[in-house]
Amino acid sequence: xxxxxAEAREVQFEAPAGLWRxxxxxxxxxxxxxxxxxxxxxxxxxxxxxxxxxPEDPRTGDLSRLEGSCCPGPSAEHWFGIDQQGRDEFSRxxxxxxxxxxxGVVSVAVGLSIGLVLGAIAGYFGGVADSVLMRLMDIMxxxxxxxxxxxxxxxxxxxxxxxxVAVGVTQIPIFAxxxxxxxxxxxxxxxxxxxxxxGVSKPAILGSHILPNAxxxxxxxxxxxxxxxxxxxxxxxxxxxGPQDPATPEWGTMLTDTTRYLQTAPHxxxxxxxxxxxxxxxxxxxxxxxxxxxxxxxxxRA
Amino acid sequence: xxxxxxxxxxxxxxxxxxxxxxxxxxxxxxPGGPAEALLGERLTPESRQQIEEQYGLDDPVFVQYWRYLKxxxxxxxxxxxxxxxxxVSEELKERFPATIELAVAAMxxxxxxxxxxxxxxxxxxxxxxxxASLVVSLLGVSMPxxxxxxxxxxxxxxxxxxxxxxxxxxxxxxIEHPTNFYVLDAIIAGDPEALWDVIKHLILPAIALGSIxxxxxxxxxxxxxxxxxxxxxxxxxxxKGLPPRxxxxxxxxxxxxxxxxxxxxxxxxxxxxxxxxxxxxFAWPGMGTWLVEAIDNRNYPVLQGGILFVSLVFVLVNLxxxxxxxxxxxxxxxx
Numbered sequence: 001x002x003x004x005x006a007e008a009r010e011v012q013f014e015a016p017a018g019l020w021r022x023x024x025x026x027x028x029x030x031x032x033x034x035x036x037x038x039x040x041x042x043x044x045x046x047x048x049x050x051x052x053x054x055p056e057d058p059r060t061g062d063l064s065r066l067e068g069s070c071c072p073g074p075s076a077e078h079w080f081g082i083d084q085q086g087r088d089e090f091s092r093x094x095x096x097x098x099x100x101x102x103x104g105v106v107s108v109a110v111g112l113s114i115g116l117v118l119g120a121i122a123g124y125f126g127g128v129a130d131s132v133l134m135r136l137m138d139i140m141x142x143x144x145x146x147x148x149x150x151x152x153x154x155x156x157x158x159x160x161x162x163x164x165v166a167v168g169v170t171q172i173p174i175f176a177x178x179x180x181x182x183x184x185x186x187x188x189x190x191x192x193x194x195x196x197x198x199g200v201s202k203p204a205i206l207g208s209h210i211l212p213n214a215x216x217x218x219x220x221x222x223x224x225x226x227x228x229x230x231x232x233x234x235x236x237x238x239x240x241x242g243p244q245d246p247a248t249p250e251w252g253t254m255l256t257d258t259t260r261y262l263q264t265a266p267h268x269x270x271x272x273x274x275x276x277x278x279x280x281x282x283x284x285x286x287x288x289x290x291x292x293x294x295x296x297x298x299x300x301r302a
Numbered sequence: 303x304x305x306x307x308x309x310x311x312x313x314x315x316x317x318x319x320x321x322x323x324x325x326x327x328x329x330x331x332x333p334g335g336p337a338e339a340l341l342g343e344r345l346t347p348e349s350r351q352q353i354e355e356q357y358g359l360d361d362p363v364f365v366q367y368w369r370y371l372k373x374x375x376x377x378x379x380x381x382x383x384x385x386x387x388x389x390v391s392e393e394l395k396e397r398f399p400a401t402i403e404l405a406v407a408a409m410x411x412x413x414x415x416x417x418x419x420x421x422x423x424x425x426x427x428x429x430x431x432x433x434a435s436l437v438v439s440l441l442g443v444s445m446p447x448x449x450x451x452x453x454x455x456x457x458x459x460x461x462x463x464x465x466x467x468x469x470x471x472x473x474x475x476x477i478e479h480p481t482n483f484y485v486l487d488a489i490i491a492g493d494p495e496a497l498w499d500v501i502k503h504l505i506l507p508a509i510a511l512g513s514i515x516x517x518x519x520x521x522x523x524x525x526x527x528x529x530x531x532x533x534x535x536x537x538x539x540x541x542k543g544l545p546p547r548x549x550x551x552x553x554x555x556x557x558x559x560x561x562x563x564x565x566x567x568x569x570x571x572x573x574x575x576x577x578x579x580x581x582x583x584f585a586w587p588g589m590g591t592w593l594v595e596a597i598d599n600r601n602y603p604v605l606q607g608g609i610l611f612v613s614l615v616f617v618l619v620n621l622x623x624x625x626x627x628x629x630x631x632x633x634x635x636x637x
Contacts, residue, residue, distance in 0.1 A: 142616070146575035154597045155331050231446045235579055238448050239594060255448065259583060262456050269456065273449035281444040288440075 023216075023293040033289025039282030047097040054091035058249040061086035071265040081267045084257065085247075089267065092249035093275050099243070099250045100279060103164055104229040110168025112222055115175025122176065123183030124206050134180065137173035145170040145228070146235055153241045160243050167232050171225050178221055182214030189213075216294040223287035227280045234276050251276050310621050317617060318610065322374075325609045326367050329602055335359065336384045339600040357384065357602070370606060381603035385595075390607040393592065398611070399482035400470060401588035404580070405573045407504050408512035409566065416516045417562065420523025421555065427528065435520050442517020447576045451510035451583035458506060468585035470503050471496070511580045515569045522565050526558040533557075563626050570619045574612065 027033050046053060063086040065072065073081040080089035118137070122130040140148070152166035186192065187210060195205050236242055237252025246253065251272040258269035336357065337350040354360045358369065373379045380390035423435035459467040466472065470484050477491040485504070488497035530536065531554055539549045578590035585591075589612060596604040 142571065144571035144575035146578065150578070150594070150597070151328060155328065155333070157333055227444065234446050235448060238446075238579065239582060252446075255452065259452060259455070262452070263460050266456055266460075269449075269452045273446070273452065276446055276449060277444055280446070281440070284440060284444050 023290070026293040027289055030289045030292065032285050033293070036282045036285025036287075036289060039278055040286060043097055043279045043282060044101065046094055047101040050094050050098050054088075054094040056088040056091040058087065058092040058095040059247045061088075070261050071268060073265065073267050080271050081265070083254075083268055084261060084265070089271060092254060093251070093271055095249040096251045096254065096272060096275060097279070099160070099248065100230050100233060100276070103160060103167070103233045103250075104226050107164045107167035107229050107233070108171060108222055108225045110164060111171025111225065112175050112218070114168075115172040116179045116218065118172065119176035119179025119181075120183055120206060120211065123180035124187065124202070124210065130180070133176065137176050140170075140173045141177075146232055149232055149236060150239065150241060153236060158241060158244045160248075163233055163236055163242065166236070167229050170232065171229065174221060174225065175218065178217055179214065182217055183210055186210045186213050220287055220291045220294060223283055223290055227283035227287065230276065230280050230283070307621075307625070310624075314614075314617055318614060321613050322371065322606075322610055323367070325606060326363075326370065329600075329605050330363060332597070332600060334600060336600045336602060339598065340384065359602075374607075374610075380607035383604050384601045385599050385604075390603050393604070394607060394611060396482050397587065397589050397592045397608075400484075400586060401574075401577050401581070401590065403470075403483050403485060404504065404507055404511060404577060404586060404588060405570075407508035408510075408573060408576075409515060409569065411508050411512035412515035412519050412569075413566075416519030417523050420520040420525075421527050421558070423520070423524045424527035424531065425550075432524075435524055439517040439521040442513050442520075445513065446579075447510055447514065448579040448583055450513050451507070451580050454506045454510055455583065465506055466503050470500065470586065472499050472503075475499050507580050507584045507586055510583070511573065511576045514572060514576060515566075518565055518569070519562065522561050523558060526561045527554060530554050530557045560627065563623060566623065570616055574616075 061083070065082050065086045066084075070084050071082050072078070075081070078088050078090060080093060083089050083092065118133050122133040143151075148170050149163075149166040152169055153162055156162040156165065183206075192205060192209055195209050200209075233242075233250075234252030234255070237250045238255050240253075240256060242248065242250050242253035242256075254272040255269055258265070261268055335354070336359070337353040338345055340353065341349055351360070358366060361369075370381075373381065380394065382388065383390055383393060386393065419431070419435050419438065423429075423432040426432055455467055458465045475493075475496050477487055477493055477496050479487045480490060481487055484500040485497065488494075488500050533553075536549060536553050539553050540546075574590070577588060578594055580586065581588045581590040582594070589608065593605065593608050593612075595601070596608065
């Protein structure tokens with residue numbers, strides 16, 4: 001093995017590990033990012049172990065618990081009180097974590113994958129493909145996200161899959177723009193020119209040289225997009241465009257009717273709302289932390 | 303300058319035309335139609351046919367589109383709402399000012415609080431105000447607007463009983479509504495009691511709707527001020543002995559305003575999204591609740607007229623923002 005070859009291998013193996021180890025090192029010393037990780041951890045833990053944590057079935061209630069008026073507040077037996085259908089609010093909030101996490105992750109995955117493909121095509125091939133795709137993205141960006149999602153759900157009808165699609169579609173243009181920018185920047189690097197010079201095919205260059213190096217802003221954006229997705233999903237649920245079955249313990253849907261009971265049973269509105277804020281806050285904190293940790297401008301400062 | 307404005311205005315024509323086709327196609331793609339929404343279970347084939355004939359929905363789609371285009375442009379008629387049987391333009395005249403009044407109040411709240419907060423945060427970088435501004439912007443983007451609205455309603459309206467919970471004005475107050483901007487109407491009527499009542503109704507929805515813009519305005523002002531502070535011309539101005547107050551206002555603040563103007567333009571869309579949720583919580587009779595109801599009822603004329611009108615305003619606001627750059631910053635020449 002020649003010296004140059006050995007060096008090339010070293011660079012290949014060291015560089016990515018170095019970037020991430022470095023980023024992790026800086027993240028660990030960022031208290032707000034650590035709080036964010038803890039909040040996300042709690043959220044994911046509750047979502048995964050919901051059947052173990054929740055004492056009751058979130059869908060079936062016992063109307064006899066309502067004692068004439070709506071609705072008994074927190075007690076030793078029911079930590080978060082009883083909702084207007086006689087269901088245990090704690091169990092509903094716990095199961096709700098599953099819906100928010102699942103819908104959030106799937107919709108961001110939809111937006112991210114489509115957006116990345118479109119952005120990579122636009123950035124790498126340029127020309128007509130670039131102009132057409134990016135003008136399309138501009139049009140989509142000019143429609144406010146929630147309104148676009150409302151429009152899509154109205155067209156597709158209510159349901160969890162439809163919400164995932166709707167929220168995912170609103171995320172496409174952000175990822176497409178981001179990816180296009182990253183690809184344009186990465187394309188000019190010497191290692192890309194070198195790869196092209198030795199005759200590596202275009203898709204292979206895109207896949208093995210450009211994409212890996214353009215990933216860090218995408219990861220940051222995906223974390224922040226999860227926060228937006230959770231808010232948008234809850235917003236759709238709140239407007240009555242949530243899951244088809246209104247008994248579904250989705251946090252936004254749970255908030256819909258509660259304004260009517262605000263005087264007698266404020267816990268019905270406060271508890272799911274706080275659950276949304278905690279999970280969104282977690283993703284925002286981690287996203288901001290990641291941005292600082294991965295941004296070369298901040299490197300070596302921690 | 304004038305040529306720029308004229309060109310941008312001309313460009314509106316193809317944009318609006320394209321939008322009208324898009325909106326038209328989207329509306330026809332909604333499952334079900336006005337007949338199903340109006341009659342539900344009681345729908346019979348005859349009643350459906352009758353309703354479709356009445357609104358011309360039995361014609362081919364492109365005939366419908368052409369008729370819609372002709373009545374809108376030539377007769378300046380947006381049609382009749384299927385549910386209320388009132389002219390769409392008349393409802394628009396009530397709904398639109400309601401949302402604008404709310405949005406302007408929200409933006410005022412965001413600017414009056416956000417700009418000084420961001421500016422002071424940057425001037426006292428790392429200090430307590432700076433920390434506070436970071437917390438405010440983080441909470442602003444992490445709090446769903448409808449949850450904040452519910453919280454405000456719970457604390458200030460229900461617990462403290464200080465402010466009203468729904469609507470734009472108390473039922474007992476009777477004033478004329480020549481403009482449908484209730485604040486203006488109360489001033490025109492010269493009725494201080496009505497004015498105070500209208501403002502009290504505005505406070506909570508405006509804070510809820512203004513929370514996200516507040517977070518963004520504070521963050522951008524802070525970042526812009528930090529940037530400008532380190533510019534060479536600021537150092538030069540200081541070095542030649544200008545009083546700090548003059549450097550702060552003329553050199554730093556004025557240049558920091560530029561990104562803030564951009565952000566305000568970009569907020570228009572966000573305000574519209576937020577208005578749907580805020581209006582729902584506070585039963586505010588604006589565009590947001592109007593259009594969402596119209597989707598539910600498949601109220602085609604309201605959707606066609608309403609969405610197109612909103613888009614027109616949206617594009618015009620963006621034009622105004624572009625023009626305001628030139629006013630704030632003479633270095634930018636519009637060409």
